[in-house]
Amino acid sequence: MWLAIPAVVIVALLMYEYRLRRPDQLILYESAGVIGFRKTRWYPRHFSLAIPGTTHLLEIKAEAAAKGSMPVIVKMAVSVAAARESIAALIRTGGWNAGAVAKASKELETLLYAQVKEFTERAGLEDLSSEALRNYLLERASTSRQLFGLEIIALTVQTIDPVDPSIADALRQRESARILEQTESLNQKARVVAADARLRADEQIASFAHTLEMKKLDLKKEEQEREAILAQRRVEDELKRSRMKLDFDRDEMKLLKDNPQLLLLTPQAARLAEASQALKNARTVVSLAPGDADSGTKLLGLFQLFLENVLNGSPKTGEKKSRNT
Secondary structure, three states, X not given: OOOHHHHHHHHHHHHHHEEEOOOOEEEXXXXXXXXXXXXXXXXXXXXXXXXXXXXXXXXXXXXXXXXXXXXXXXXXXEEEEEOHHHHHXXXXXXXXXXXXXXXXXXXXXXXXXXXXXXXXXXXXXXXXXXXXXXXXXXXXXXXXXXXXXXXXXXXXXXXXXXXXXXXXXHHHHHHHHHHHHHHHHHHHHHHHHHHHHHHHHHHHHHHHHHHHHHHHHHHHHHHHHHHHHHHHHHHHHHHHHHHHHHHHHHHHHHHHHXXXXXXXHOHHHHHXXXXXXXXXXXXXXXXXXXXXXXHHHHHHXXXXXXXXXXXXXXXHHHHHHXXXX
């Protein structure tokens, strides 16, 4: 019974002293003048410092003056968080308490205000721009890490406006005119580019059409040459056939000249006989045309004379040959 009481007391002390570390907390401890981080899930709260690891937002409205003592108002938004590698500078600025990040942020705000004034005093009112000021402040972000132990996560310059409304309106009008001029210039350039593109397209189309026409002419020329060659070959073949027929007729005439009896076998003799028969029949059938009868009699007489010459020609030819021998 008495042994359980000390155990209960020890458990109660442990529950009172130790706390569970949240993921968004940085647990610090100090040993021999050196500040370190506790990585365990449980930590003793009286021997440790828990500071938030989340970002802290600063909204800054700085009144400054441009070159020529032209007053301007600069509005910015800055997100900062504790820098692990410069945690000693954070404790030195914000103290050993949970609000060290917020206190150090106040010091950083003062530094940023001074840097904004330094930048605006070097530039004219027309040269001030949000991007240039943002780049200028980010280049000096390492100063805030070394002095205050804070890391700038994000920095946005919202506006840089002159205090005098008439100057602000004049600048807006000038910027509007510049934008309109640039827009018109871009539109004209776009028109020129479009016209140039159309011209090049027309030139390419004309070139392709010319090439196609030349190819058509070449093909037509080749076709005409082939047709001329075929026509020449047809003429040559026709000439060859005519010559062959002429040679054949010449040989036939020579054969008939040497052998007149063969004339009886020729188709011309057969047609002549048929014609004489037809005229003879016409004479017997139609008696009203005496001219046809006379022509038929003449044709028949010629044919008979032709037959007699053929029949009598052979012996005379033999006789001549015998006489010559």
